[in-house]
Amino acid sequence: LGFRGDSIKRYFHDYHTLSGSMTLDLARGELSRHGRGAEDWIVHLHDTGLDTMTGGRLKRLEPFLGTETFMLTYGDGVSDIDLHKLIQFHKSHGRIGTVTAVRPPSRFGGLVFDGDLVTEFTEKPQIGEGWINGGFMVFEPAIFDYLDRGDQTILEANALEHLATDGQLAAYRHEAFWQCMDTLRDKRHLQRLWADGDAPWKIWE
Numbered sequence: 001l002g003f004r005g006d007s008i009k010r011y012f013h014d015y016h017t018l019s020g021s022m023t024l025d026l027a028r029g030e031l032s033r034h035g036r037g038a039e040d041w042i043v044h045l046h047d048t049g050l051d052t053m054t055g056g057r058l059k060r061l062e063p064f065l066g067t068e069t070f071m072l073t074y075g076d077g078v079s080d081i082d083l084h085k086l087i088q089f090h091k092s093h094g095r096i097g098t099v100t101a102v103r104p105p106s107r108f109g110g111l112v113f114d115g116d117l118v119t120e121f122t123e124k125p126q127i128g129e130g131w132i133n134g135g136f137m138v139f140e141p142a143i144f145d146y147l148d149r150g151d152q153t154i155l156e157a158n159a160l161e162h163l164a165t166d167g168q169l170a171a172y173r174h175e176a177f178w179q180c181m182d183t184l185r186d187k188r189h190l191q192r193l194w195a196d197g198d199a200p201w202k203i204w205e
Helices: 005-014 015-019 052-058 083-093 143-148 157-166 184-195
Strands: 021-025 029-036 070-073 077-079 097-102 109-114 117-121 132-139 169-174 178-180
Touching: 005 015, 005 178, 052 143, 052 157, 077 132, 083 097, 083 132, 083 169, 097 157, 132 143, 143 157, 157 169
Parallel strands: 097 169
Antiparallel strands: 021 029, 070 132, 077 178, 097 132, 109 117
């Protein structure tokens, strides 16, 4: 946790109150909660500093991650990636790290022509050329050896680039849906998809 980490702590501290219905007897001071049970999760919330860079934050978690393969993602992207297949791919190649390669959506709608006639109009299609890191990653504990600049370690520049140079970074290509939420425009686009019941990233049961 870093900036606004207190809000995340408050959410989980008040999780049962915020996520379900309840009855409050004001006279008796009694509170009864209703609805479904809580998810079977164990959530660790660790303060990693306000100014710590991405790699530095990960390095601070080393004592808690142990010696097993682990997954990492940013908090600003959604996708319909099959995480089971991502992990299988990672384990198949034996490298330290795997990033999910995605094709970013175009900022503008796309047009397909037949002569001077528009035959197809697509809103924000996926770009057909070029790949970027989609932010869904799998690592072996050896990644921590690449995080050697303290809190100022940048995961992307100081670790991933060196992994790539050492032949220790593989790419899992994902051709389907991926969208970041970097701007208010992105947020409104994703909210509209959700409201319309057309949210490709909602693949959980």
